[in-house]
Amino acid sequence: MARDGIEVGKLEEKELKLSEDQVSHLALDIGGSLIKMVYFSSSSSCSSDDQKNGFLRDGTSTSSGNLDYRVLSGRLHFLKFETSKISECIKFISSKRLQHYGDQSDDAPASDKHVVKATGGGAFKFADLFKEKLGIILDKVDEMSSLVTGANFLLKAVHNEAFTYMDGVKDYVQIDHKDLYPYLLVNVGSGVSMIKVDGDNKFERVSGTSVGGGTFWGLGKLLTKCKSFDELLELSHQGNNRVIDMLVGDIYGGTGYSKIGLPSTTIASSFGKAISENKELEDYRAEDVARSLLRMISNNIGQIAYLNALRFGLKRIFFGGFFIRGHEYTMDTISVAVHFWSNGEAKALFLRHEGFLGALGAFMSYEKKGFTHTAHQFTEQHSSVAKSPPFCTGDGFESSTHADVKDNGCIEFRVQVRN
Numbered sequence: 001m002a003r004d005g006i007e008v009g010k011l012e013e014k015e016l017k018l019s020e021d022q023v024s025h026l027a028l029d030i031g032g033s034l035i036k037m038v039y040f041s042s043s044s045s046c047s048s049d050d051q052k053n054g055f056l057r058d059g060t061s062t063s064s065g066n067l068d069y070r071v072l073s074g075r076l077h078f079l080k081f082e083t084s085k086i087s088e089c090i091k092f093i094s095s096k097r098l099q100h101y102g103d104q105s106d107d108a109p110a111s112d113k114h115v116v117k118a119t120g121g122g123a124f125k126f127a128d129l130f131k132e133k134l135g136i137i138l139d140k141v142d143e144m145s146s147l148v149t150g151a152n153f154l155l156k157a158v159h160n161e162a163f164t165y166m167d168g169v170k171d172y173v174q175i176d177h178k179d180l181y182p183y184l185l186v187n188v189g190s191g192v193s194m195i196k197v198d199g200d201n202k203f204e205r206v207s208g209t210s211v212g213g214g215t216f217w218g219l220g221k222l223l224t225k226c227k228s229f230d231e232l233l234e235l236s237h238q239g240n241n242r243v244i245d246m247l248v249g250d251i252y253g254g255t256g257y258s259k260i261g262l263p264s265t266t267i268a269s270s271f272g273k274a275i276s277e278n279k280e281l282e283d284y285r286a287e288d289v290a291r292s293l294l295r296m297i298s299n300n301i302g303q304i305a306y307l308n309a310l311r312f313g314l315k316r317i318f319f320g321g322f323f324i325r326g327h328e329y330t331m332d333t334i335s336v337a338v339h340f341w342s343n344g345e346a347k348a349l350f351l352r353h354e355g356f357l358g359a360l361g362a363f364m365s366y367e368k369k370g371f372t373h374t375a376h377q378f379t380e381q382h383s384s385v386a387k388s389p390p391f392c393t394g395d396g397f398e399s400s401t402h403a404d405v406k407d408n409g410c411i412e413f414r415v416q417v418r419n
């Protein structure tokens, strides 16, 4: 199974389950590089009595505590496809009959069941294609708004969602929900958007850069002949950027430039050594090229993010988007850049479900219809890992801790729905 989603070719186990489960609330984020898909499948439904005995065993009921409700337990599924292979996504939706699983609330008009929430540029670009091939109407949800909704949801509902990564050490950060805002959300997709988040649905896109994940993958493909993004990442893992990058020490004869705070090992000029050496691209190892490229782009994003955090006095910067890919070197480089430029004042934080912010936001937008006015709670479960006691956010969400979901394509959830 893939790290962040389920690869198309490896779905057998899930396919079997799908036919038994009731699937609902399919949502899509169709980006410049990848299509992200989220949907809920409920395997069982239990009454409020069951709930008292199990899920809310500590009695910390939400504001809907006295109301008649049922709990749907099931899974939130995460999948991704390459946008350039959109036909595979369409084939998958069709083979699983997911096109019928838009708004599945009992009171949804039959016609709405073919309306699927979608965000990202592809919700516009491919609207006709989805209509023609699947009979789906894509109900467009604003991309920035989806990213923010997805991030807020994860930070509030999923325990141990955010973590720092520095010098090879991953530290989960407990988020105090009363002290979550403001923060800077940096979504590193094909391009990069930087959003100042002040609350639920309160945000402003303050900056962006075209040097993002698409740049890394596009340039990397040209320079190394890699056939996949993961191959490029793997190469970078084995490379040494000092072979191509010009360091401060290379310019200053082995020493640093301490007067302005630059150690000799700081990169003075990414790819700078290539200008003075009589070498062709073929003379460099693909590993070293990939490493320099990853470092250049991660550093740049970290620096621009920090500058924007500084602009608005923000101390926390959350990085999302599929470029991050939970890749240690990428996260380390971004963290070091933020730490270096802010003199340790600002912190780079990463999200376990980094690539699915937009798709989750689109999924959450069903609240305005399918889950309308329903109290809901989400609990994240992971059978193989011991859980901590339920954790209440105060917003009607509930989740349990577990150590690591990085290899899963789904999260177990319980959704509380008012009857």
Ligand SMILES: Nc1ncnc2c1ncn2[C@@H]1O[C@H](COP(=O)(O)OP(=O)(O)O)[C@@H](O)[C@H]1O
Residues within 6 Å of the ligand: 030, 031, 032, 033, 034, 035, 082, 120, 188, 189, 190, 191, 212, 213, 214, 215, 216, 217, 229, 230, 320, 321, 322, 323, 324, 325, 355
């Ligand atoms: N399997 C993959 N195929 C292509 N790009 C990938 C893959 N995994 C990670 N990436 C990286 O993630 C970026 C896309 O991130 P994403 O958040 O999905 O943005 P978008 O919404 O623009 O598609 C790519 O440009 C690339 O850098």
Ligand SMILES: CC(C)(COP(=O)(O)O)[C@@H](O)C(=O)NCCC(=O)O
Residues within 6 Å of the ligand: 030, 031, 032, 033, 120, 121, 143, 188, 189, 190, 191, 192, 193, 207, 208, 209, 210
């Ligand atoms: C146009 C986009 C919002 C599209 O989102 P994406 O598919 O890259 O996730 C993004 O690529 C972006 O913010 N680009 C940077 C544009 C700029 O501010 O220069």
